[in-house]
Amino acid sequence: MNLNSSRLKLAYVVKYYYPMPRISGILRFVQDLIRELERDFSVRVFTSRYSRDIPAQEEYRRHQIQRLSAPFPLRAGAAVRRWRPDVIIFGSGFWRPYYLLPYWELFRLGLGRLNRPVILTQYTNMTGRLFRLIHRLRPAPDRIITTTEALRVQWERFYPGKVAYIPPGLPLQPSSPDSPAPVKATSGFRIGYFGHLQPHKGPDILLRIFQEMNPENADLLINGEGKMMENLKVAARGWKNITIQGYVPDVDPWLRSCSLLVLPFRSSVSVLGYSRAALDALAFGIPVIGTPSPSLEPLIEDGKNGFICRDEEELKERIQSLIDNPELRKSLSAGAIRSSQQFNIKNIARRYKEIITQILLSKL
Numbered sequence: 112m113n114l115n116s117s118r119l120k121l122a123y124v125v126k127y128y129y130p131m132p133r134i135s136g137i138l139r140f141v142q143d144l145i146r147e148l149e150r151d152f153s154v155r156v157f158t159s160r161y162s163r164d165i166p167a168q169e170e171y172r173r174h175q176i177q178r179l180s181a182p183f184p185l186r187a188g189a190a191v192r193r194w195r196p197d198v199i200i201f202g203s204g205f206w207r208p209y210y211l212l213p214y215w216e217l218f219r220l221g222l223g224r225l226n227r228p229v230i231l232t233q234y235t236n237m238t239g240r241l242f243r244l245i246h247r248l249r250p251a252p253d254r255i256i257t258t259t260e261a262l263r264v265q266w267e268r269f270y271p272g273k274v275a276y277i278p279p280g281l282p283l284q285p286s287s288p289d290s291p292a293p294v295k296a297t298s299g300f301r302i303g304y305f306g307h308l309q310p311h312k313g314p315d316i317l318l319r320i321f322q323e324m325n326p327e328n329a330d331l332l333i334n335g336e337g338k339m340m341e342n343l344k345v346a347a348r349g350w351k352n353i354t355i356q357g358y359v360p361d362v363d364p365w366l367r368s369c370s371l372l373v374l375p376f377r378s379s380v381s382v383l384g385y386s387r388a389a390l391d392a393l394a395f396g397i398p399v400i401g402t403p404s405p406s407l408e409p410l411i412e413d414g415k416n417g418f419i420c421r422d423e424e425e426l427k428e429r430i431q432s433l434i435d436n437p438e439l440r441k442s443l444s445a446g447a448i449r450s451s452q453q454f455n456i457k458n459i460a461r462r463y464k465e466i467i468t469q470i471l472l473s474k475l
Contacts, residue, residue: 121152121467122191124218125202126183128158129171133336133358136306136387137204137234140279147460149173152467155194157187184214188221198467199229201252206235206380208244215248228253228470233262234279236379236405245269253470256463258384261405275466279383280459281390283451293367298330298352300434303369303397305362305388308337313375313402315339318346320375320427321353326434330354334365366391370440371433372399375426379406385454386410393451398443400429416446 125141148154149172160167160178167178177194179186191199201218205211215231222229231252236259246269255274257263263276302321306312314333321331330352333343340357347353359365366372372392386406389399393410399417401407411417418429433440 118153119151119198119471120194120196121148121154122157122194122196122199123148123154123202124157124187124191124199126159126204127161128156128176130165131161134360136279136383139387140234140281140383141202143280143282143456144460144463145174146172147456148463151464155196157190159183182217184217185221188218188223190221192221192223192225195225196227198471199227200463201229201231202234203231204234206237207240208237208242212244212247219250228474230254230256230466230470232256232258233266234258234383236262236384237265238380239265243269254466256466259405259409262384275462277459277462277466278385278454279387279390280454280456281387281394281451283394283455294364296330296368296370297354298328300326300329300371301369302329302331302430303366303372303392304331304333304335304374305366305372305391306335306374306386308333308335308339308343310339311376311378311380313377314343315346316375316377316423316426317373318343318353320423320430322346322350324427324431326431329434332356332365332369334359334362363391363395366397367395369397371430372397373426373430374399374401374407375420375423376402376404376407379404390451390454393447394454396444396448398433398440398447400426400433410450412446412450414443416443416450 123145127138129142131138145154154174156174156176158178160180169176177190179190203211229252242265255266255270256277257266257274258279260276263274266274304314304317308314332354334356336358344355347355374386374389384406389407389410392399393416399411401411401419403419408419411419413419420426420429
């Protein structure tokens, strides 16, 4: 292994990758990260072939994609073994520890005796139920990267000295002339929600409090898909200032049409470490109002780029204060842009590269 080589081989194992019918926050982050890593490594992504309509192998941007049939973790391990990379990143979006355990074991079984360092990246927040099973990962990962500090503390209990916290990132380059223009809002103040329409993310809370407030010159946009879609549409029937729309491939023009993003999460379990919708909003200068959950609270500086609200009455008060106060909106917008700088994907990728280099040096 020659660390002076500028094209060390990096295997990135992730079940879902380009192209997908729906692009999740995790997938957007992984694609952005790989776009940076491929500048310094020869990257091959090992992912699931979820449809026969997509090729088993292809070149995408400056890296290779190899798609594998079921059982994916076993076949991925075997394919990585044949490619013989210098280092492996294994991505986990499991929020239940007892799902990760057999998945990891199958991957390591396929990997066989290939003696290469494996970095496990835990993207999502995890449930504490049966979390102690995490210590049964065998062989143990060489390093673990978590996307929140709270996750790092969880993992550190079982893998002391092996865990690093690196938040998810996103590109922060200015919009190009070809970027789609923001969708025109139907009022002077648009409140947005973007994400899965699942109970733990609370879109029903936002819909209900908006209807109770019934603010003048404001509209509500709920964007996403999930099992709550039909119930939300029924509840919003007859309200001309409420739009419930399904998944759209490019959410940026819709997000940029918003004056405020509201994410009333009941729980952060299964959410990308830090909410991608919140990160995108901050980068666009859109204040964020959220609830005290691990995927939102570390992002939102109360009174600087948004507000953390403990109950529904506080949510109403904060939303109304932003509707009524243009100067507050302007101040929070500037704070949102400033706070997003720490999540620049270039800096996040550099930290990944530092960990990869440390591991490879330790193996010499």
